[in-house]
Amino acid sequence: MSAPHEGFLPGQHPIDAYGAGGFKFADMSHRGSLLALPSGLYAWDVRQAADIDAASLARVLAEERGLIEHLLVGTGRDLAPLARPVRETLRAAGIVAEPMATGAAARTYNILLGERRRVAAALIAV
Numbered sequence: 001m002s003a004p005h006e007g008f009l010p011g012q013h014p015i016d017a018y019g020a021g022g023f024k025f026a027d028m029s030h031r032g033s034l035l036a037l038p039s040g041l042y043a044w045d046v047r048q049a050a051d052i053d054a055a056s057l058a059r060v061l062a063e064e065r066g067l068i069e070h071l072l073v074g075t076g077r078d079l080a081p082l083a084r085p086v087r088e089t090l091r092a093a094g095i096v097a098e099p100m101a102t103g104a105a106a107r108t109y110n111i112l113l114g115e116r117r118r119v120a121a122a123l124i125a126v
Contacts, residue, residue: 015034019126034121037120038063038068038118052073052082052083060090061093066094068094068119069117070096071122072098072100074105074123076101077101079099
């Protein structure tokens with residue numbers, strides 16, 4: 001089963017699996033990168049860590065202030081740092097960005113979501 005054509009599934013859902021260029025969640029699958037936000041899961045047009053900028057995170061920044069405390073950023077197979085302007089933009093919105101490899105970000109997202117933390121994830125497909 002595929003995710004809705006708009007690339008959106010309302011609500012917060014754990015990531016059941018990742019790899020082969022996509023993700024599985026809520027008995028669905030999505031090929032490509034993914035934003036897991038309090039408002040829902042969205043397709044994300046980022047393919048590599050160097051593409052992450054404030055514009056690519058506009059949907060994250062559009063979430064109601066205070067709903068996201070931590071943004072786990074899955075930067076692909078390996079950890080890649082976020083550019084200073086990206087970190088500063090998120091910090092100004094009250095969000096702490098935590099870059100890590102996508103697998104670690106997906107696993108950590110699930111744990112924090114289970115703990116009912118104010119968490120979101122921006123995950124580059126691997």
